[in-house]
Amino acid sequence: MYKEELQTEVSFLQGALTQLQSGVKLSGKDGNMAEYVKFLDSYLKVQKQYLRLCAELDKLTKEQG
Secondary structure (H helix, E strand, C coil), rough: CHHHHHHHHHHHHHHHHHHHHHHEEEEEECCCCHHHHHHHHHHHHHHHHHHHHHHHHHHHHHHCC
């Protein structure tokens, strides 16, 4: 049960990272540094959570064999 919840959260965060990455690129092209920094900050926070959950999911998968 917990493993499925982790997989769902990882998938959700993966989608969020894709959207944030687009925001970073667009704001960078527009030269809007305030928006660029805001998107980049959000992207890095979500990426940190994504990587933490991926590591937890990987560990859980290995433990279950």
